[in-house]
Amino acid sequence: MGEKSTPLLAVLQLLKKYNLKGTEEILRKEANLGDTEFQNLDLPEVEIANILSVHHTESDPFTYEHAYDCLKKFIENSLDICKYELSTLLYPVFVHMYLSLILYDHNEHAAKFLERFGQEQEDYYQDDLQQLSIVKAKEQIKGNELAEIYSTNKFDVQLSRDSSSQLKRFLHEQKSSPVIINIINNHILIDIHDGPGRTQAQVKATAGGILGEASRNENRAKVYYGLLKEPYIEVLATPPEDEEEVEETPDKPKKKKAKKDNVFMKKPKVDPNAPPTDRIPLPELKETDKIEKGKALREASKRVQLGPETLPSICFYTLLNSGHTALCADICDDSSLLAVGFNTSTIKVWTLTSVRLRGMKSVDKLQDIDKEAGDVLVRMMEEKDRDTCRTLFGHSGPVYKVAFDPFKTLLLSCSEDSTIRLWSLQCWTCVVVYRGHVWPVWDVRWSPHGHYFASASHDRTARLWATDHHQPLRFFSGHLSDVDCVQFHPNSNYVATGSSDRTVRLWDCLTGTQLRLMTGHKRPILTLSFSVCGRWLASGGGGGEVVIWDLSSGAPAAHLPPHHTAPVTALAFSRDGALLASGSLDCTIKLWDFALITDESANDENIASSSPAKEEKILLRSFATKNSPLKNLHFTRRNLLLAVGSYEGSS
């Protein structure tokens, strides 16, 4: 295709769109355009407008470099207070210049342009530029995930009022070369906020999303991040010797400490931030579940209070002879079972206590059991002890995540074969196969109350399921790339997702809408964890960074100092919420003083600019394992930290 043909094609497409057949015919004849080219008309909407408005100047490749230089000069010479905000414009302008160069078939100029200015872009965009640089011809834009995202979505840039008026003035002066103006009009969404321009640190804290920062409007909606009140379990389940506890733990049986010095929330009967109890219909607790909860409460009363002075003990479970086959691990809430998913499509469940894994009796024998008997649940299990490890077969691809339900009777797993499977831990078979995702499923998590679960997939959606429906209840779509991880809020009303588009989003289970869009990660997000109190969300990324988010505002509360050198694969809060443990592929576990992190953010607004001395204090301790990358971290109810990793040889 010649240089001229792109605008012509654009015109043709426009004519076709408005169904102007006659004109179209004539134009095609005059321009000598073949049918094949005509078939390929699929320029994006925005591009058409772009092309039509300015094709005569934009097709000159030399204006681009000049225009970009001008923009750079303008930003360098602008007021200090606006500088950093304005500099966020550079990257999107750069990207779109590159793409339009490609679009106009100036492939060599495009390569030169990338070569010349690519290195100047921020570090965290370099990965994207690598991806974009693959696109070297017009046809390839369609095949490239990233280029498509850029050409169909607007990049979000936040400017203060001052900065934007400066920008306007600059654009006015640039009348002669409308390249930048067009890009800004067509591809960039400028979000103007009142108040002074932001500093470098502030900008950096939230920059990094594929489409720039989250706009302010997106995070307006209220999030009920408080915990649910849990009624009347204690009465039923707490044995008499724990009477003191009954008084003190009337509301949050799952994760709370006896003392009332929690800084984040008070412990009245009703948390002001909590959603109404019936906002999401929760399953009725079964008799057995109540017993389980009672046990949990008793254990919780024996919990060790953790803090910077009293660090937890860590028990490390090493998977030997696993090589690279073990992919994921999960430990059930009462820390008695460990499940590991392998890339050989199998799942293994180990018992961590002396209680062996028992199966259910055969059907014939089950018929003989008196169903009214009080101990029917015990009777239906086989008497003789079984193995310490059982293997579950069923998947046909690597198992990327396994998850125990809160009452340890069920196990969920998701796999590359795009299915989610539900396994019974009583009869040790697969009970349900949930099909719905068409691509590999990366993550699956239970709601803390059971019944619901959420999944994340390569198909860029997260889905909400209930165990008794074979179709998903909600689709959470909006991520621009793979959804890599998912996590339920402790009150079961929200789901958080992390994605390769470097954003964390919070979704409402009731409405299925997106409530928070949180940007600031510079690499794909691999793991998420909600704080015990429900207000904070910790996310771990592919570069080893850990970010703490405040759900009330959607802003990053803290970027933890970059001590991890490899992707963070596991995050866990201690049961009293005082410590955060992070595990990484660099074979270390690090303990962070979470109370200090959040305390700090309460005191002053700019966490990003906190002094290095304070940063030093946040990291309490680092423990290296013997060449065993971390798969999972889990705090027991008594605040012992359990860690799982697979030994990868002494090389």
Next chain:
Amino acid sequence: MGEPETGYGSALTLDSMKVIAESIGVANLGEDAAKELADDVTFRLKVIVQDAMKFMNHSKRQKLSITDIDHSLKIKNVEPQYGFIQPDFLPFRYASGGGRELHFIEEKEIDLSEILSAPPPKIPLDVSLRAHWLSVDGVQPTVPENPPPLSKEAQKLESVDPITKLSKPANKDSAGKPACGKAARLKASESVHVKQLATHELSVEQQLYYKEITEACVGSDEGRRAEALQSLACDPGLHEMLPRMCTFISEGVKVNVVQNNLALLIYLMRMVKALLDNQSLYLEKYLHELIPSVSTCIVSRQLCLRPEVDNHWALRDFAARLMAQICKTFNTSTNNLQTRVTRLFSRALQCPSQTNSDSGPSMVTSMKESEKTPLASLYGAVQGLAELGPEVVKVFILPRVRWLGERVEGALSGIGGADRLAAGNLKHQLLKVLAPVVRQLRQPPDLPDDYKREYGYLGPSLQQMVSKLRLSPSTTGGGGAVAVVTCTPPLVPLTTLPTPSPQHQMLTKSVDSGTRSIINAPQSPAPSTPPPQKFVIVSQQKSQTQQASGASHIVVHSSQPTIVRSQNVQSSMVVTSGPANQQPQKVVVVGMQPQQTQGGVSQAPVSVVAKPVFARAPSAPQPPPELDDLSHLA
């Protein structure tokens, strides 16, 4: 991130496109077509790799594997490439021909029937779970399951630049010690005592451990000692105790040399050995204490109370091996360790006329005090040099052999049992280390007169030893003499042993079984043997062998070169191989206790080799002799 990447992305070259096209039968691919193809293929490949990265991330790996690519192809609805299983990196090879370089992967042709007939491969071990404490109340215990608290690199850095420890007081990665430790206190008070950094605080547990270990190492309970040494050799996290351990050893050696307590010296040397074996320790810092101690145990004039009875030779041998190990491990171009050690030993071998000219004043005075270096020290020096390799032997011992021979001759003819014994040992040792070297150096024929002229007193014995070696089938590759007579670890020429010839195996078998005593070897026994000869092989049963090797001394009495003396011989064999010999010879081969010199004599026209060393030498080297059986001597 941020590193200067040269441009964005690489691309397949036109040449490779053409080569690929040729490989599938398209002969002349046009330039344009190749360019189009190259661009398109590059793009597709990169898209596939991009997606494969996602699978790698979710597999919690940092290395892309072939299965990732397969999955990535699968989600693009492309048939995966079956059959590519590569456990390691693809081994690219280069080949240049026709003016261009090629990368290729070597694909061997595999014979299916071979695979079918081969025994099935071992079943991989099942995945298993093991729990240990990574941290107890925030402190990481130093158990083998945990990484060493201070890596070797860190220990090195600390010893090279102590300031680093000061500048990083809150180094939380190390040992998991509370940050409020001594370093933090130092920093707080702003008083920098670099000297204090050299001291290591020991916790109560560590003090207890130190006490237990040192007691066990020098105590009388052999079982405990074994455990303690095992702990020293394996446990990570000993680095904090290391200075104390080294001081313990060096002080211990000083005291016990004076008191001539052989047993304790042996125990201390075994501690050194254990520390050397510990992979997680950075010993460089303490060599200044260890090397004098070890060399003391090699060359000290007296190491035991009754030199005529006690076997201090074994200690000297053992320490010499340690020294060789130290030299091998720690020698660098900066510390010139091996050179210095070699110089130390070679000075001891200096004959008096030479000492005046080139050795230090201290050496001269010591020479004057006692007239001569004691024979025991000479023995140690010879042994120490011998362990450093044949080259060292050639340069430093061989030139002195005439003088050494005079000393030996003098002592053997003189009175005094101890001296005689020492001279005997020295002579034996000299022959042992020199023979392989001389064998390489000289061409046959070996005439006793030549030897006598060149090497003095020791010449004839040496000649005999050498010719013995030349005939011995086990040493066709040369330098195997050591394997024949002793069982030193393979520091010396053992490594050059060739694979055993079929005949060896036969011999080996019969020696092991001990039932057959005579074998008729149909072919010529060894390629290098010029005249066909008969062999007498005298061997012992295993138990005795070990005894003998435990003492590690087999005396070849060679003043009478034609008699074979053997002790405790229970089975012997004669191998006849070919027609009768022209020059009947009788040779001594023997395994026996050093002190006993008489035994059964077997006479036969012969050349010789002894001992089931045969059976072992070509395969695994024998373990160094345990010194335990010497403890009763003390």
